[in-house]
Amino acid sequence: MVRISNIKVYDLVESILACRNSMRIEPREDLEPSQASAVEMESKDFVDSLARAVKLCTNPVNSGEINFLKGIRVSFDIVYPQYFTPELQRYVFIDIISSSSKMHRLSAITEKGGFNKYTDPRSIGVLQELLDAYNNEKTYENFMRALSSCPLGIELFMRVSTNYACLRNIWIQRHNHRLKEDWGAFCEMIEGLPYFNEFIKHQNHTI
Numbered sequence: 401m402v403r404i405s406n407i408k409v410y411d412l413v414e415s416i417l418a419c420r421n422s423m424r425i426e427p428r429e430d431l432e433p434s435q436a437s438a439v440e441m442e443s444k445d446f447v448d449s450l451a452r453a454v455k456l457c458t459n460p461v462n463s464g465e466i467n468f469l470k471g472i473r474v475s476f477d478i479v480y481p482q483y484f485t486p487e488l489q490r491y492v493f494i495d496i497i498s499s500s501s502k503m504h505r506l507s508a509i510t511e512k513g514g515f516n517k518y519t520d521p522r523s524i525g526v527l528q529e530l531l532d533a534y535n536n537e538k539t540y541e542n543f544m545r546a547l548s549s550c551p552l553g554i555e556l557f558m559r560v561s562t563n564y565a566c567l568r569n570i571w572i573q574r575h576n577h578r579l580k581e582d583w584g585a586f587c588e589m590i591e592g593l594p595y596f597n598e599f600i601k602h603q604n605h606t607i
Contacts (some may be wrong), residue, residue, distance in 0.1 A: 401481065401581045401582055401585065402478060402479065402480050402517055402581070402583075403586075404476050404479075404589045405475050405476065405477050406473045406475075406477045407474065407475070407589065407592075407593075408476070409472065410472070410474050410475070410595060411471050411472055412474040413446065413470045414471065415469070415470075415471030415472045415564075416446065416447060416485060417449045418449075418468055418471060419447060419468035420448065420449045420452050422592065424465060424542075427586060439565070441525070451571040452558070453595075453598070454599075456468070457599050458602075461568070461572065463483065466599075467565070468567045469563065469564035469565035470555055470565045470566075471563070472563055472564040472565065473561060473562070474561070474563065474567060475497070475559065475562075476560055477557065478560055478586075479556070480555065480556060480558075481554070482556060483553070484579070485510075486584050486585075487579075493562050493565070493566035494562050495562065496558050497559035497560065497561055499556065499559075500556045500558065501559045504528055506524060506531065506546065506547065506550065509554060510531060510588075513566070515553045515554050515555060516553040516555055519553030519587065523549075523551040524551065526549060527550055528544060529548035530549055531546045533546075562571060564593075564599055570587070570590065571590045571591075573591050573600070574586065574587055
């Protein structure tokens with residue numbers, strides 16, 4: 401099932417401040433990186449920008465008023481069953497940094513028992529038989545039989561980079577999804593991010 405760790409959030413303060421750029425007449429003053437978060441979050445500029453950001457997030461999801469959310473980047477490690485992949489990859493701004501490889505490590509993953517709890521042991525047994533056949537005779541056909549017979553419950557992992565705008569869409573669409581252990585864990589991660597209530601669990605879900 402989905403498990404998420406090593407979550408990092410980037411450019412949160414900077415993107416909140418940027419949401420008021422349309423009302424500025426000159427660029428903001430530069431600060432040393434070590435000062436930025438501590439100084440800015442106590443400034444009137446940040447307080448005013450946060451209020452505007454919260455107001456912008458009450459707009460419909462396709463209004464174009466929430467572009468600042470694209471600047472708040474989130475990266476994390478995720479373990480997931482293979483059947484989860486097509487649903488996650490439909491989101492345009494889910495960038496895979498690097499992932500585990502079923503192509504290269506299928507035998508080792510199978511030997512380790514790297515499948516979720518719902519995978520039928522009989523399916524794993526068939527896969528193991530096909531892998532044994534391949535290991536005894538490393539032909540293309542034997543490899544493809546094993547690869548094509550891999551259960552969707554195999555657990556893979558990857559590092560992912562995305563942004564608040566994408567995570568907002570995911571949460572709206574998936575927080576009551578039928579795959580409650582997978583999307584449930586994903587949405588729980590989103591719900592733990594800074595300003596979740598203000599920026600993601602917004603007041604207006606109208607398209």
